[in-house]
Amino acid sequence: MPIHPSKATGENILTKLQRKGALCKAAELQKPISLVSSGCEELNRMCAGGLARGHISELIVPIHGAAWMMYDLLAAGCLRNETLALVDPADGFEIESARAAGVDLNRLLWVRSPNVKQALQAVELILSCRQFDTVVLDLVLVQTTKIRTPASVWMRIKRLAAEAQSLVVVFSRQSLAGGFASVSVRASTRHRLFSDPTRPRQNARKTTLGLEIIRQKR
Amino acid sequence: MTANHEKGTTAIETEANRTYLRKNRSNRIGCLWVPDLPLSALARIDPTLGDRPTAIVQEENLYARVVVCNPQARSAGVVPGMTAAAAHSLLPDLIVRPFCATSVRSAQAALLDVARSFSPRVALEPAGEICMDLNGLENLFASEQKLGSALLAKTRKIGLDARAGIAATKLCARLAARTTGGLQVVPSGKERAFLAPLAIDLLPDSAKLQENLHRFGITRLGALADLPPKGLSLRLGPAGLRLWRQARGEDDDPLVAMPLPKRMQEETDCDHPIGKMEPLLFAVQHVVERIFARCETLGFSVRSLFLSLGLDPTGTDERSVQSACATVDVSSWLELIKTSLEKTPPRQPVVRVGIEAETTAVRHTQLDLFARRNPGRSAPKLDDTLARLTALAGQDRVGTALPVDTHLPGGFVMAPFSLKTSGGKSPQQPERLSEPPLRAIRPALRINIHFDKKKPVYIQGDRLAGRVLRIRGPWRLEGNWWQVDEIDRDYYEALLANGASYRLYRDRLSDQWYADGIYG
Numbered sequence: 001m002p003i004h005p006s007k008a009t010g011e012n013i014l015t016k017l018q019r020k021g022a023l024c025k026a027a028e029l030q031k032p033i034s035l036v037s038s039g040c041e042e043l044n045r046m047c048a049g050g051l052a053r054g055h056i057s058e059l060i061v062p063i064h065g066a067a068w069m070m071y072d073l074l075a076a077g078c079l080r081n082e083t084l085a086l087v088d089p090a091d092g093f094e095i096e097s098a099r100a101a102g103v104d105l106n107r108l109l110w111v112r113s114p115n116v117k118q119a120l121q122a123v124e125l126i127l128s129c130r131q132f133d134t135v136v137l138d139l140v141l142v143q144t145t146k147i148r149t150p151a152s153v154w155m156r157i158k159r160l161a162a163e164a165q166s167l168v169v170v171f172s173r174q175s176l177a178g179g180f181a182s183v184s185v186r187a188s189t190r191h192r193l194f195s196d197p198t199r200p201r202q203n204a205r206k207t208t209l210g211l212e213i214i215r216q217k218r
Numbered sequence: 219m220t221a222n223h224e225k226g227t228t229a230i231e232t233e234a235n236r237t238y239l240r241k242n243r244s245n246r247i248g249c250l251w252v253p254d255l256p257l258s259a260l261a262r263i264d265p266t267l268g269d270r271p272t273a274i275v276q277e278e279n280l281y282a283r284v285v286v287c288n289p290q291a292r293s294a295g296v297v298p299g300m301t302a303a304a305a306h307s308l309l310p311d312l313i314v315r316p317f318c319a320t321s322v323r324s325a326q327a328a329l330l331d332v333a334r335s336f337s338p339r340v341a342l343e344p345a346g347e348i349c350m351d352l353n354g355l356e357n358l359f360a361s362e363q364k365l366g367s368a369l370l371a372k373t374r375k376i377g378l379d380a381r382a383g384i385a386a387t388k389l390c391a392r393l394a395a396r397t398t399g400g401l402q403v404v405p406s407g408k409e410r411a412f413l414a415p416l417a418i419d420l421l422p423d424s425a426k427l428q429e430n431l432h433r434f435g436i437t438r439l440g441a442l443a444d445l446p447p448k449g450l451s452l453r454l455g456p457a458g459l460r461l462w463r464q465a466r467g468e469d470d471d472p473l474v475a476m477p478l479p480k481r482m483q484e485e486t487d488c489d490h491p492i493g494k495m496e497p498l499l500f501a502v503q504h505v506v507e508r509i510f511a512r513c514e515t516l517g518f519s520v521r522s523l524f525l526s527l528g529l530d531p532t533g534t535d536e537r538s539v540q541s542a543c544a545t546v547d548v549s550s551w552l553e554l555i556k557t558s559l560e561k562t563p564p565r566q567p568v569v570r571v572g573i574e575a576e577t578t579a580v581r582h583t584q585l586d587l588f589a590r591r592n593p594g595r596s597a598p599k600l601d602d603t604l605a606r607l608t609a610l611a612g613q614d615r616v617g618t619a620l621p622v623d624t625h626l627p628g629g630f631v632m633a634p635f636s637l638k639t640s641g642g643k644s645p646q647q648p649e650r651l652s653e654p655p656l657r658a659i660r661p662a663l664r665i666n667i668h669f670d671k672k673k674p675v676y677i678q679g680d681r682l683a684g685r686v687l688r689i690r691g692p693w694r695l696e697g698n699w700w701q702v703d704e705i706d707r708d709y710y711e712a713l714l715a716n717g718a719s720y721r722l723y724r725d726r727l728s729d730q731w732y733a734d735g736i737y738g
Contacts, residue, residue: 064718097655112615129603
């Protein structure tokens, strides 16, 4: 059966344009998501490989029992030879524990902003610089009642993270980024420091983690 | 064939010139001189003056005398020594400015930098000329004419219109520069012939001797050179003999080289007190641009800037601006200065802007002798960000935390952050922590502990409270007993009923309890 000449010409044109790269399908425009390790195997497994670059990831953790998650995340970034930034309005970063976890302090920019508002401004500044691969905002020690974050801030951070292709991780005791986070994970710890009287601080971490994904958008 | 012949002749001439220069390599001196330096220095600071008639007076009032004026003013009859009022009556459009010593110093320093970009041995003569040793440059420039042209081109680049002279002796080079409108090269061996027709008044630092020689009827250097040295020595002494040798082109004054400065300084006086940020930044920008033009001449980059702002009526605002990496990018530095000025504005209006730059050599790229390393497109951006973060969070609250050598828990110092691009050990996977990490509570939280039969049962504080399940300790820590901030503490680890584990300590000096960390 002969092909209709006009249809054949149209298909040819489309094929040629596709070959030249001038034409592409909508699905092809979507950038592939780059996943990086969070330093926590359980979390990586739950998030289908790791946390996404260019997106906000939110980890809702209790006040105690989740510091190692942050240190492991920073250490994983150091393993990838990344430049890291930690915005810490509560001034809770403990360098000895971080070094013990494997964090290279020379790669880490530590911003001890005085309050949450300035911490969010600092995150925006850091992301607009486009020099930092991982940006961590630690709001765990900040009093929950003091945190007021307008949605526009998170929208800006999300856009800047996408432009910089940086991994933005927010540690807090309540969900703050909401729908602007690509993944929100709640971690509950059942940490007991002196569970084994003979080895008081050994193996304490293995029994502490309970993770639950409360929101995921990919 | 003719072309080849001409080419060959040129090559032979060039080779002959080079051979000649090699033979006389110990005596090629260059000199840069800017006529009417105060005027040129002023035009360098204020390019709007352009070709407008300008005169400089010693003080800014109607009775002040004109010190120097440009050709446009001279053509209208304005001459040095005339009062400013008389000059204005001759030329109503005349721009009269007071003498500015800082601008003259800056112009001289800039001229020295140009000379240093050609030669490591550079000297500033008392009369204001810059002399430099040009030996060894014959392999870089085809002829001395081209060398001189390059010197003048570089001088024009920093905003000065200079004259250049090249000769075998210092005096000869100085007079060559002073008696030309552009460049004058005196070939080796022709010094006496060059000097002979020049007036004896051109000789520097010899006013008394010149007066005596005029009395003898000697007005030209050639006539002085023809005099018998013995009789001259008897009448005028050693100074007269030295003058005679100079007139014959036998100058044996050594070139006293000046060391390369590690800092570059530029200043400018404002026309009126500046109280607003934008005009002040405009003034600062001009000074920064002048410094950076000098830096580029010498291949330097700038690591930090020290600002000295003269305030109205008295006082100085001094501050330093640091950069994470050395750069001569004007916009980045202006952004850093702006951040600093916005954070702590000057107390009073500014009447003078002085900037001193701490310079550092820019390394060359690998496998290239001449191309200088690009400081990195991203580096200025990082500087801006760090400066803004510092302005936002405060000094000593942004940077890299470095541990200090102490047995006290939690000791660290903040250091400036810089990008680690390469080098160093590759990071390795650490072993799993054997003990739970700590989150610090800064400052330590004061708490109350309730005891039951000397056993702590309940902790109560501002942000923490709970029943104590277990407590371990104490670990005693003493230190700094030789200083005011003596430390004497008993540390404990406490597990509360809500699952939280805290690090507590009792200050034995004040008998107060504190929580300074959360485990987990």
